Amino acid sequence: MEKKRAGRPLLLILAVMIVVIAYSMWTSTSSDSQAGSVTSEQQLAQVLQEIHQVGQVTVYFHYGELVGEEQFMLSNYFRSAGGEAGITGVLIVAEGASNPAIKQLLKDSVSSVMQLPQHRIVIVPMQKKEDKS
Known part of the structure; x- marks a missing residue:
């Protein structure tokens, strides 16, 4: 009987800890969904829109594996901490991309921030609303 009573406080403490952890995880995920969690693509687009x-701007990330020699040389840059395939390319659709100077500025900026080689960044002009058929 003494052994059963001695184990009850430990079981109670463990149960309380599980409830606290579950509650903290639930509140963090519900606050993210309420705040309208912003993706990395949206964050990058918002920053790029601030450029004169x-x-x-709309940003699309490409996730995948690199092939051949490039995979060996650049694998540390493109892999996430979990070892999964990381971002291997970026497509940026921007209103100002028809201007070559703006296009190069975007490419330089994204290359520096994302640590991607420039040949993996594609920048195209956004179609104007009146051009849509």
């Missing part, structure tokens, strides 16, 4: 004459 860039205009509206």
Whole structure:
């Protein structure tokens, strides 16, 4: 009987700890969904839109494996901490991309921030609303 009573406080403490951890995880995920969690693509697009004459921006990340010699040389840059395939390319659609100087500025900026070689960054002009058919 003494052994059963001695184990009860430990079981109670363990149960309380599990409830606290579960509650903290639930509140952090619910606050993220309420705040409208922003993806990395959206964050990068918001920053790029702040650049003079860039205009509206949409960003798309490409995730995948690199092949051949490039995979060996650059594997540390493109792998996430979990060892999964990381970002291997970026497509940026921007209103100001029809201007070659703005296009190069975007490419330089994204290359530096994302630690991607420039040949893995594609920047194209955004179609104007009146051009849509």
